Amino acid sequence: MAINAKIGGLTKVEALESLLGRLPKNHPDREFLEIRLYRASAGIRGESKMINKFKEFYIDEDFQPVWDLNMEIGNWAVQMDGLLLTNRCVIILESKNISDELHFDAANDEFYKKTFKEGNKITLENPVIQLKKHIRFLERWLKSQKINLPVTGLIIFTANQCEFHSKPAGASICKTYQMNQYLYHILEQYPQEASSHKISKIKKMILANQIPFKKSPLCEFYHIDPKDIKTGVYCRGCKSYSMKRWHKTWQCSDCGFKDSGAAQFAVLEYFALIGNRITNKQLRDFCHLESPHAARRILLQRELIPAGDLKSRSYSLEK
Incomplete structure (x- = not known):
């Protein structure tokens, strides 16, 4: 490829x-x-x-x-x-x-x-x-x-x-x-x-005349049940999925590693593995977030394409 x-x-x-x-x-x-x-x-x-x-x-x-x-x-x-x-x-x-x-x-x-x-x-x-x-x-x-x-x-x-x-x-x-x-x-x-x-x-x-490279999310492409996917935010320090929101950044509860871009990488992982669209709740479930407002801030940090009214809004990475 x-x-x-x-x-x-x-x-x-x-x-x-x-x-x-x-x-x-x-x-x-x-x-x-x-x-x-x-x-x-x-x-x-x-x-x-x-x-x-x-x-x-x-x-x-x-x-x-x-x-x-x-x-x-x-x-x-x-x-x-x-x-x-x-x-x-x-x-x-x-x-x-x-x-x-x-x-x-x-x-x-x-x-x-x-x-x-x-x-x-x-x-x-x-x-x-x-x-x-x-x-x-x-x-x-x-x-x-x-x-x-x-x-x-x-x-x-x-x-x-x-x-x-x-x-x-x-x-x-x-x-x-x-x-x-x-x-x-x-x-x-x-x-x-x-x-x-x-x-x-x-x-x-x-x-x-170039066209975007098109490939389905890997779970769909390889016929893997998304329920098999481990959730949580990835830690580049110890390679666990134990990153937690800590003030304006993310910190690993296992090794203490801090990474302000951890949640943004998790959003890209979701699109690559699970689906072409993501909702506020799906992001919260994937990143172990409780606050809808925190999830919304993460989604707004990227130039995502919104669709639907406020209650049912979902976001895609590109048109």
Whole structure:
């Protein structure tokens, strides 16, 4: 997923960490969620490696990189890690932080890895198929904008410990340290022809057509009963849920840590985990607050969108 994508105001990694922290240790979905957290963290690390490596890229022509893309055509929405815009072509950049021995099965159009230590076979989503889908999407979008540029792509495997056992024909796949050389090679295959639009204008058009990253609160997305969620305000000092209102701040009753922003983080946790709207009572129940006035002050501290009359008013994070 894109580095900057948010769920209820939290990054996906923060949201998953929050969910795991608020679930019982013996919850049946814990192992699955821990794997999701590991993969989300690995994906973000991989994207960062790719972006850092691209800082060494240069051509003596007009070019523009674009990172963290969320685009849609009608009901068709895609997320792409990055694009390289040039007058020759557009190159979609997809990072994959997958370790171990990597196999592309051309006969079955499948992708799997074998672990170095145990030799276990693990089938994964084929990144070549994903890239082809993104190429079709971008070709269609460029055509709708009357931009005449060919589209191709490069898949970059960013894990330090990965080894290609096979590669599919007709797809550009490399490791991080090889990325820029592969980009130069791809560009050599396309003639240098001026695009119908300036590259800087195409970039502005793409950025102007970004859509918000949309994901349901994690309890809904992973089918977890909200009643399983531990309530209370999180303490960054001792990682308990024992923060209490103390004058104009919050203080942990276990370790004494003070944090004036603790309640605001709890509001973001609620949106990320429980629901897209929150009422005064729901905030009080979640934060163990007794005073409706104190809860109202917390809600008004953020630029939330109110709906309904005063007695039934609820708030959302964004329109």
